[in-house]
Amino acid sequence: MPGRHAFLLNTAEIELWPGGLLRARGNSDARLLSRALTVLRRKRDGRYLAALLPEGMQSLMPGWMREPGVDAALDALDGLRTDRGFDADALGVLPLGRLIERLERLGLDDRYAESTGLALVAEPAALSFAGLDRYRRPLWLTAAAARAWLAMQRSARADGVALDAISGYRSHDYQLGIFERKLARGQDVQQILTVNAAPGYSEHHSGNALDIGTPDEPPAEESFETTPAFNWLASHGADFGFLMSYPRDNPHGIVYEPWHWYHTADAR
Numbered sequence: 001m002p003g004r005h006a007f008l009l010n011t012a013e014i015e016l017w018p019g020g021l022l023r024a025r026g027n028s029d030a031r032l033l034s035r036a037l038t039v040l041r042r043k044r045d046g047r048y049l050a051a052l053l054p055e056g057m058q059s060l061m062p063g064w065m066r067e068p069g070v071d072a073a074l075d076a077l078d079g080l081r082t083d084r085g086f087d088a089d090a091l092g093v094l095p096l097g098r099l100i101e102r103l104e105r106l107g108l109d110d111r112y113a114e115s116t117g118l119a120l121v122a123e124p125a126a127l128s129f130a131g132l133d134r135y136r137r138p139l140w141l142t143a144a145a146a147r148a149w150l151a152m153q154r155s156a157r158a159d160g161v162a163l164d165a166i167s168g169y170r171s172h173d174y175q176l177g178i179f180e181r182k183l184a185r186g187q188d189v190q191q192i193l194t195v196n197a198a199p200g201y202s203e204h205h206s207g208n209a210l211d212i213g214t215p216d217e218p219p220a221e222e223s224f225e226t227t228p229a230f231n232w233l234a235s236h237g238a239d240f241g242f243l244m245s246y247p248r249d250n251p252h253g254i255v256y257e258p259w260h261w262y263h264t265a266d267a268r
Contacts, residue, residue, distance in 0.1 A: 006129040007088050008140050009076045012098050013069025014049065015041045015171075016077055018129070021138045022048065032058055038080070040064070040073055043173040052077065088143040093122035099172050099200045106179065106189055112198050117252050121205040123171060133165040134213060140169040142207040144241075145263035149210060152240040161232040166211035166219045166259065167204065175199035197254075203245055208263045210242070225258040237261060 009016035019036030029048065033039065036051035039060075049064040050057055064070065099120070103109070113119060130139040130146035131153075141149060149165070156163045176199040182192045203209035213219050214229035224230050237243065241264055246257040 007143075008127045008129070009073075009080065010094060010123055010125050010127065010171075011069055011072045011076055012094060013043055014067070014073035015043055016073060016080075017041055019051070021129070029060065032060065038077060040070075040077075042067065043171050044177065088124070088126035088128050091125035093124055096120055096122055096200070102172075102176060103198070103200060106199075108189065108198050112193075112201070116201070118197075118201040120200045121203060123205055124169075124207045127169055127207050130165070130168065133167060134219070139165050139167075140207065141210070142263075144265065145208045145210070148240045148242065148263050152237070152242065155236065155240070156229070156232050159232060161229050162215050163229055163233070164213050164215060166213045168210050169207040170202065170204040172199050172205060175202060175205075203260075203262050209245065210261050210263070211259050212261055213259060220257070220259050222256060222258060230258055233261065241265060 006018060008018070017039045019033065019039060022033055022039055022041070024030035024033050025048070032051050032053070033048075035053050037054065038052040040049040040051070041047070042049055048060040049067060049070070050059050050061070052058075061067075124142055126143075127140040128143040128146040130141045130149050133139045139149075145168075153163050175197070178196055179189070179192055179199060182196075183189070204211075211220055212229070212233065213224065214227050217224055217227055217229070233242070233244075242261040243264060244258065245260050245262045246252065246254045248256045250256075
């Protein structure tokens with residue numbers, strides 16, 4: 001992405017994407033996105049709000065300046081650093097207050113955390129581009145996890161093993177959207193929790209978690225454990241800081257997920 005930054009700036013309600021990574025949704029969008037340095041994208045529905053071009057800001061949605069969170073997004077844009085000294089991890093994480101308010105409206109409180117042993121996970125204030133996933137979508141991870149993933153992928157390839165990413169970072173809004181759509185179809189919260197984690201409690205919110213697969217193997221299936229890719233991960237993943245989060249009989253009651261790996265600096 002020559003001339004563009006390779007990280008995503010995250011605010012409570014708006015993401016700031018580097019130009020060249022978002023898919024156009026029409027001819028006018030295509031022309032603007034092809035020249036954009038940065039794109040403001042609304043988190044709750046993925047709507048493009050505005051694009052920063054070399055000559056200045058260009059609207060992609062009428063009235064975008066009145067959108068909630070625009071001031072915070074523009075402040076983040078003003079502070080954007082594109083030099084080699086930029087440290088995405090140093091920006092820390094976003095506050096959890098807005099998420100907690102929305103969980104309370106769903107009737108979810110500390111009892112969920114107590115029953116599962118899971119903790120609320122804050123979103124990073126910045127994420128690094130870690131290549132494309134299996135579906136040719138941009139993969140976002142923390143800077144440390146991105147470096148480790150790319151190094152691990154290269155090492156596996158050298159051993160004749162192909163690893164691909166199924167998904168990485170997911171926002172609170174993404175998970176809340178799943179709940180809201182299912183509630184609108186008549187399901188209640190307890191029904192939804194039987195198949196979906198409560199918003200805010202997924203390791204994917206941290207930017208350190210990866211669902212990993214291998215070509216010609218269906219995503220997020222237990223059969224992944226029978227592949228050479230899984231055997232390689234089991235032997236070498238910890239060397240790069242990746243550990244499997246949910247083995248069989250894990251204390252959180254989450255089904256066995258041989259595809260779900262978490263990057264931690266505490267691994268060997």
